[in-house]
Amino acid sequence: MEPTATNQLAQRISELLTEARGRIVQSVNHTMVLTYYEIGRMIVHEEQNGNERADYGKQLIKTLSIKLTADFGKGFSQRNLEQMRQFYLVYSKAQTLSAEFESDDKPVKKFQLSWSHYLKLMRIEDVDERNFYEIESYKNNWSLRELERQYNTALYTRLSLSRSGSQVRRLAKEGQLLQKPQDAIKDPYILEFIGLPEQSTYSESELEQKLIEKLEHFMLELGTGFTFVARQQRISFDEKHFRIDLVFYNRILRCFVLIDLKIGELKHQDIGQMQMYVNFYDRRMRLPEENKTIGIILCQDKSEAVVEFTLPENNQQIFASKYTTVLPSKESLVKLIRD
Incomplete structure (x- = not known):
């Protein structure tokens, strides 16, 4: 085989592997986020069974952290479990990209971003603003660093102040449209x-x-x-x-x-x-x-x-x-x- 042909074949294989790795990473991220969402749901439901007493909730998370860390290692500190609980509370209502879809007659959340992105997003209190940054992160493939920069430079505010009320609502539902x-x-x-x-x-x-x-x-x-x-x-x-x-x-x-x-x-x-x-x-x-x-x-x-x-x-x-x-x-x- 000619060197040029070999190089072209190697390039095509390299592109195929890079694409496959990207799909694997995306699949792993999606599975991880869904799992954390479900853990948060289970914690919240258990708390509700315990009449939502604050002391009960704290003790529940502390006990879970000890047991899960013993079984699965790092990643299940009290802080992390509290974040999973908060994640469920924030995203339990239907959201733009994270809206529910049916799978085997069971509603499932569709999360498109990484867990790190959602840790940032769920700290944004205004629902419309949070929706906007979630949509833009996905549409533009923003890294966490870029999401933080766009939020810190008040992109949503800069755009919304020059728009009417209906246009601002559209920003929250569809992101920035040109x-x-x-x-x-x-x-x-x-x-x-x-x-x-x-x-x-x-x-x-x-x-x-x-x-x-x-x-x-x-x-x-x-x-x-x-x-x-x-x-x-x-x-x-x-x-x-x-x-x-x-x-x-x-x-x-x-x-x-x-x-x-x-x-x-x-x-x-x-x-x-x-x-x-x-x-x-x-x-x-x-x-x-x-x-x-x-x-x-x-x-x-x-x-x-x-x-x-x-x-x-x-x-x-x-x-x-x-x-x-x-x-x-x-x-x-x-x-x-x-x-």
Whole structure:
């Protein structure tokens, strides 16, 4: 067999094994989570038989921990058993991805994430917010670390504050859906992953370079469906040359997304420049079957009045959003979002 053919066969076998291992891990995770859910159910039902006395419940978990640890080793501490009990209490009502389905006439929970994910999720008190993060974790294959980051940067709050009541309820049931340009916009964008101090003096090119170095993180912050196209893309007409900082394409919205980075406060000239970029893409780059180009200006500060009166009333293409390069405190983040 030729070396090239051998390498191709090895590659196909490697892909098959990787896929099989992934399915095995997913199956093990699902079985483990279901088992913990059932253990939690059994503990709660036993407590109810004991009239839900607090001292009875504590003694029950303590005794179970001793017996189960002796039989099965680590993993059944009092703390772990309490978490299984809490897991059942939180998820015993039908939830989005964890809704019940029938199997041999017995209702079974369908859990799609790892136990570590659920340990984080069940600490989120608001049911709608918890549902949202569960859906987004599954849809986007978020690791536990990414789930924690998205929660810590208040993704649900950032999205929900710009939506009506019915749209917020839809977020809780279906996660983030991209159906129109506004659905892809956040304000503010949290860019703490690039490692630039908030008060540090840096140029727009340095900010751009940091975003490129952390492109995977930046695309997660941008949201679902984004693919990277170019940086500093040159466009020319009438012997004049301009460069667009970052160009993306969104597969769901089926349109180009242009991003311009601005240090300091947004000026009306910046909006006009982005309008020119968007017009160029719409007239020279966009295919007939694609939707109109979106332009996002990321700035440190902006006047809503400047944005409002520079853009046309029916604007659906140009958006200005603040960004911060550090993760604010919870109080500061809420104020930043509401302002």
